[in-house]
Amino acid sequence: MTDTLRIAVIGAGYWGPNLARNFRASPHWELAAVCDLDLDRAGRLAGPGSGVRVTSSVEALLADDTLDAVAIATPAATHHDIACAALAAGKHVLVEKPLADTSGRGEAMARAAAENSLVLMTDHTYCYTPAVLKIRELIEEGALGDILFIDSVRINLGLIQPDVDVFWDLAPHDLSIIDFVLPGGLRPLSVSAQGADPLGAGKACVGYLTLPLQHGAIAHVHVNWLSPTKIRTMIIGGTKRTLVWDDLNPQQRVSVYDRGVDLQTQSLDGVERRAAAISYRLGDTWSPALSEREALDSMVAEFATSIRERRAPRTDAGSGLRVLEVLEAASRSLAQGAVVTYPIAPHATELHAQLAGELA
Amino acid sequence: MTDTLRIAVIGAGYWGPNLARNFRASPHWELAAVCDLDLDRAGRLAGPGSGVRVTSSVEALLADDTLDAVAIATPAATHHDIACAALAAGKHVLVEKPLADTSGRGEAMARAAAENSLVLMTDHTYCYTPAVLKIRELIEEGALGDILFIDSVRINLGLIQPDVDVFWDLAPHDLSIIDFVLPGGLRPLSVSAQGADPLGAGKACVGYLTLPLQHGAIAHVHVNWLSPTKIRTMIIGGTKRTLVWDDLNPQQRVSVYDRGVDLQTQSLDGVERRAAAISYRLGDTWSPALSEREALDSMVAEFATSIRERRAPRTDAGSGLRVLEVLEAASRSLAQGAVVTYPIAPHATELHAQLAGELA
């Protein structure tokens, strides 16, 4: 391995310490600085006598030429300005999810990264869990066949957030995972959201998101702050096999079922008919062994490797943008009580392609 | 108990034998006749030397003055004609679900029953399981408080039906149960259905149904023929407690969680604000003991008792109609890709009230 990369963590609140801990422990990285408006908090995170620089000034931080990259763990509304400043200063950037507070600003960040040939990565941590990495691998190698449906449930008795509804609080997890495992990323044909605020909290506390996909497939997400039981399950149905991920079952998180329905196409009276011949497969179930590596450790390694290989990281700005766009469409659907045709911003998709190209 | 009532079962196919077996075993009933176009099949169901009359003619059957009631287990398209003939002949009628093939015909049947002061009951069998009876009782006595949300999942690797989609095949169970346990029955403000046919079977194989209820509450149903794992779960969230019914867990089918979110309304600056004060309850869980009585046995007893007491049965024609109307609205929503405002037929609700009154 070549020399370690030097990183600063900006934001020492809830998520920053997790990032700092993993950068510190990673052989790829040297934690060089911690930046927070609250200097005390930054100092505690840096650690007494650790030699890690402590500052409350982003400007001063970015003036440090020995820094290779920054990790931004500040409120979403500040992501755009800090990230653009860091990119202008020639730093690679990791941003805590969501990428930005609006897709428009997220796009500007992506464009700035592409123009400077720098890595802009979204910290979709869940994508780096051993379970999700395995699911992506299985789909990639064709073990499930074509994807028919994805059903994701993430419900729990949760804190009612003061600033966001249940969609913006919980669905980013589901959406970033779906984006990560689907071969072409998450590109729904339309977005339909249904929510309920039965307690009168002023925002949806129960939410359903329906995302029709190409070729008749569908994705659906159920997020809920009011459930007394905790469920975190994703079912991914394919033409060959169906996978069930139960994140709360440590003894068997991922199960692959070799069961399904086969429809044969027949030509009857010159008309193509598929339903004519149905057969059911009742095969074995298989549960792959998963590594025990911490997700954040894999994530910071991917950040380093993408910088070194001058390639887009697995969860690049495009994935952050796609998640943002679906959330924005969901909010619009919720407000209008209607289905929102997607992509809302057709240029976004083109932009994605363009950005991916420029980095390469 | 007074004398037993005499019943004929019409239709000796899939469901008829279950009905016949339960009428035979019930102290309330005497199985008097079996009617089927296929006389052999009817004969086998009646049993050799049993004394149970066998006939292929509905007309001849209905001419029998000693018959008190008939149970119709024929295809849905034939329910209307047979039921109306039976009602005209003065017989009480039990109809296998769905009540009819269209809500218009269902209404005609309900009107005929009301005009003749006869009982017309829908065989929503699931409503008579010990679990659902207990859920209804708990909601009725206020154990859950006001209902906030209902989330029902019924998925399995299922037969792709030749004539109906997954909504019409599976959702009648969920809808009839929701109708049964909600104090005022199922009366959604609108109906929104999303489906997918990823295999090209010519009909939805994966379906989601969203039903906004009064006071900001919501009901949601997920039905799916393509899931390799079988799930049958209904979560009913209330202001006081939340109930989870897991029909595949025989050791703990119904759990009542004394956990939840409490929002207090506060008047701030003259404006009513609710989110201001949130508290979380983390109380005990409680699982009531359930009887082991067979659902069909309770159902045929309810049919007899409603006849004797000259009252509407618990699953009357109105419940059958409400389920039909939601299914029809779902089909329309699916076809239009839009939310369908409910009630589609405003007179239906009035009709329900009127019919309930007339019988009494």
Add this chain to the structure above:
Amino acid sequence: MTDTLRIAVIGAGYWGPNLARNFRASPHWELAAVCDLDLDRAGRLAGPGSGVRVTSSVEALLADDTLDAVAIATPAATHHDIACAALAAGKHVLVEKPLADTSGRGEAMARAAAENSLVLMTDHTYCYTPAVLKIRELIEEGALGDILFIDSVRINLGLIQPDVDVFWDLAPHDLSIIDFVLPGGLRPLSVSAQGADPLGAGKACVGYLTLPLQHGAIAHVHVNWLSPTKIRTMIIGGTKRTLVWDDLNPQQRVSVYDRGVDLQTQSLDGVERRAAAISYRLGDTWSPALSEREALDSMVAEFATSIRERRAPRTDAGSGLRVLEVLEAASRSLAQGAVVTYPIAPHATELHAQLAGELA
């Protein structure tokens, strides 16, 4: 297939009807007669107008030359006399478990069968469930490697039997299954039983059975009438893989874990040491698809096939005897508060070999 075999069921009480139903439905068999001291009960089981002979006399029954076999479902104390009479009359015999009330009588039955070159089969129904058949197959083909331990738990809130303790009531299931899946059958080096009667019922209601096996392996059985939760689990650990059978999980009854501990033998200072090098395998889990065939249907088919092929059935008299002997040893261990060295009757094992040989 050659002609069907003609069978009579003796005993129309609890188990007889199950046998009769399966013989009736089997293409291998013709149900020729039902025999019970209670002629009415026998008649109801035979069915009116069925042509099946009804009798209360075993003697008269056995005089029927057209009968090929009898199935005995009478109380255990009567098994010996009826079976011996049937064997003397040249009939093949199936006996409900336990084979007899004592191992001595069981041996006499086995000897009589061998001398007459007739099949004597024990109805260890559980052995013919798809799960147990699959387990036997997996062990036979070496998928688990050498067996290291078997832990079987069968607990439930159960009826306190008037005549037998919890060992004799429940453990025959576990023991017959272990006998069935272990390559050489169940041949423990000793038997140690611990029981408790904390309610003062006059017999053990909670029981533990420890059975050291060859090569340091061990089998252990926990049977319990007082548990409010129902558990039916068997763990079979092998040098290669470990299998878990959870009979109450219909969605995943059998799981095979490719996890384990590997000990390498090393020669240190001329002494063989094994613990020196330990490695842990954390491999995949695999759950084979199981057929849905009813166990009793497979069992009656095996009875017919063993008769036709003139071979010992899979659950022959020897398996019935081995189960009896362990139960008797357990009772002795319980009474003495000591470990009982096994085999109690050394000649039994020789007898098994001899009997197996004579039939062939």
Add this chain to the structure above:
Amino acid sequence: MTDTLRIAVIGAGYWGPNLARNFRASPHWELAAVCDLDLDRAGRLAGPGSGVRVTSSVEALLADDTLDAVAIATPAATHHDIACAALAAGKHVLVEKPLADTSGRGEAMARAAAENSLVLMTDHTYCYTPAVLKIRELIEEGALGDILFIDSVRINLGLIQPDVDVFWDLAPHDLSIIDFVLPGGLRPLSVSAQGADPLGAGKACVGYLTLPLQHGAIAHVHVNWLSPTKIRTMIIGGTKRTLVWDDLNPQQRVSVYDRGVDLQTQSLDGVERRAAAISYRLGDTWSPALSEREALDSMVAEFATSIRERRAPRTDAGSGLRVLEVLEAASRSLAQGAVVTYPIAPHATELHAQLAGELA
């Protein structure tokens, strides 16, 4: 609250850091010193610039008059000498389990503590989990009635320990819990152990422990290093209710079943007979909400409170001794292949009583 107590942690290896962290965070305690032969390790645990004293000399440590107590987290063989020195120096003592390497030395420690009127506490951490505290409370208040049986299973794919067998590695947890929740502590009538070493590791890797209790009750422990599935379940059957503790089910760790068997005593022919009238209760299940307090935090609080109130702590030296004595009896039973009558050291029980008295 009065002033905080000053504690030193002796041993900075595996368990010491957990103790130090909890003493540091407790309002009852001030972490005053860390002692380890490896000064560097002690220094790291104390923390740079923390003001916590670091030393490698127990003698020097004990000379510190400002110290109120020491916590010993060194190898078991050293517990006796360190604890006796500390007690002689007038310090209260907490000892990591097991109390000592032999019950003889444990007794000597207990006697020394009693003679000096100092608290000697065993760190049976599991006893301070919210689940076990709740179980103790339920039994104490009579919710279960009289205890009929306890069945504890603790199995997992575990490290084969170089120095101890599976009984000494895992069973201390089960035994200390049983000792903690049983009103009179764990006082079996005899001890019977069965073990197996099927891999040839030189020690038992699979173990069963049977402990007959007074009044016909029984406790049984299954410990196993070779199971690919992890199970940690304890069933406690009582005359009134039965409790199931599933430590791996965070959503419902403790369930109380109001189900059971009732035997009525009847006098028949002058003879007392109990089995005559059996009735089964099938009542509700109830799962108490549990606090989320960390066990070690409760444990260090109990240590402080027992010192202040001059009373025996909940897990005193007696509990440590009773666990040791059962483990020693188990080893003896294993070696002799026999049941070991308990108590092995009758004076021990008397000693317990005496010690408890002296402290008070």
